[in-house]
Amino acid sequence: MAANPMTQFNVYRIGPEIKVGDIDISFTNASLFMVISIITILLIFNFGAKKNSIIPTKLQLLGELSYSFISKMISDTAGSKAKPYFAFIFSLFMFVLFCNMLGMIPYTFTVTSHIIVTFVLATFIFIGVTVIGFIKHGLGYLKLFVPSGVPMVLLPLIVIIEIISYLSRPISLSVRLFANMMAGHTMMKVFGGFVVSLGIVGGWLPLGFSVALTGLEILVAFLQAYVFAILTCIYLNDALNLHH
């Protein structure tokens, strides 16, 4: 069933089954690509940070550009108060970006195309942001749900809507990334299947489409990592600077 576009998302065990009590924590292909991603990130940035020359080497430039790119993103969206969370957002962005990008290599596995992975990340961000908000503002953080300048009549409705939108943040954040990655990879697989089934006569059109889709998917891979990181920054901004 190689033609089934969903088989690429199958998770299977690599090596022996590891069980702690009743829980299965075996090493899978998903775990493998998480490990490959972080090793790639760490290698690139380690070599990028090693030498300190005034005119940077290519890797150094890469590391420094990413650093200033993300620090600018954070200070633009969440202000200077978000400085302590820089390392977390940097790791988050790089993790999502490299998982997405590694998934673009044929025959690899895309970690972020699994809802459970993105959901755990998003839930962690959601809980973390909520905790930060309550620590910084106490119960005053609940003012987030009461926008200023709203007529009293509409206020109950608005508050309910705000609460729902706040609670749906982890879902929207995780589903956005997961759906984008899955959609793109499925689409590419489908068009790849068309190329094979239409053969040398009619396969050129879907082949061209596949090429174009690859470009689009690389863009999406970057864009979704960026969106993930910037939305985290925006949620963090809500928690740090309460300005509703």
Add this chain to the structure above:
Amino acid sequence: MLKKVIFKTLIVYCLLVNFIQAAESGGMPQLDPEFWVSQIFWLVITFGILFLVLSKLILPKISDNLETRKSQILDNLELAEKQRKESETKLKEFDNIILRSKIDAKNLFNDSRKKLLDDINNKRVKLEEEIDKEIKIVETEIKELRKKSPEKINKIAIETSSDLINQLIGSNVNNSSITAIVTDISSKNKTV
């Protein structure tokens, strides 16, 4: 940004049919909970390692590198500014020197011209004086000559006339009578 997100969700929506078909035929492996715990476990471990190593080891180094570069650039800029100021003052000094030397040259030129003119004037005055003297001497000489000339003419006239008379007549005539006649004629000539 928002537009792109909306665009993507549209694409997702359009492909929903595709997914449903796929889900019907093979099912979505994402929704199979068999490896969820394993994925969460490995995600926490890998992301934890990534976060720790980045935040403790790599990011401080990068920020250090950026800081040192920034400070070095600032230092260099400062140095450049300093050197610029120095060169400006040097340039001013240089300009002053040129100006002064120009003025000096002008003065020197003027002085020497004045000296030269004075010299020329002096020499001319001296020369004129000398010329005047010479002219005066010559004039006096001429005057004297003029004074003497009638007497000499008379003398010559007397001598020649006495010689002529002597040859014509063959005898000496009294000199005094000839003199009287000659002076008489010459005075008449003078008056004419």
